[in-house]
Amino acid sequence: MRGTYALAMMALMLPLTTFASDGWINGDGKAVPQTDAMKSSDGFAASLLVTSDAGWRAKWETPPESTPSVVYLLLTAWLVHGAQTDADPKGTYILMALPITLQSAALDAIGAGSLLYGKPWSTAYAVLVPPTLLLLYAAGWLIERSARGR
Template sequence: MKWCLVFLVALLSLAAHGAWIDPTGKAIPDTESMRSAGDFGVQIVLTADEDRFRQAWNTSKTPPRLSTTNTVRLGAAVSALLIFHGCAPDAEGVCDVVVEFVLEDADGKKTPAGGGPVWIGKPMQQRFLQLGQASMSVGFDKTDPVGDYKITANVKDRVSGRSLSVVSRLKVTK
């Protein structure tokens, strides 16, 4: 099922100096897919079309309509993307945030699923969210078991030393 991530767009007014907050400034409790540690926060989202998601994120001047999903059929693929705020800059003003992804299949088997830089560069100006550079894509063929999968992103801000793990659940169907 695809749904528009209006909730995420509402978070664009987030203050980078605190935990996740709603547009009225009220703190939003952490969930398994959205966590924070001090001023550093990460959210994982799944999409069936990474290119379209990134294009909507990067080109929209108004709140973008971001297509996300939590289900995929055998024969299709999904991508896991990270949205974050509050990375700590080093002495040169550059953030260094990295991720390692893990895929847990319907049988509970965990498989390393790649990783890389979420963000290496100047931090976004305060009160804005940033779409991470790294992503993980996974396709499912007829030999894969149907059922409930989990994608975990272990994210580390190498400058501040803060680490967060976020999880997105995925239903694989026939």
């Protein structure tokens, strides 16, 4: 059975080899002429980038400032999706509450927690998620800025 599956997958992938290129191509699929920094030979292509910036490595290895907000957004989407597919009401509640628990606690700490009591999940998310994304983006920007020494 495994052999049949493997053969079927290889047969499905065969047409993809027609799209393979012998060198660099642009967005329109047209060949790009070779340069001193961009060469190709027998289906292998390589590019060399030279920079005079001494701090290039730190910049290259520093994640973009949007990383914390993207991680939060992906985690939130995953938990909400899990809540939609969970048949257990308690599990649904926990999965929906996890992404906004800290924000809800912060509202409670400043005495504004009652603003969201009895409101639907969509309202809680609309009120709490955008400011969280902005704060996480700002935190990422500050981390990147301090990592780059600016």
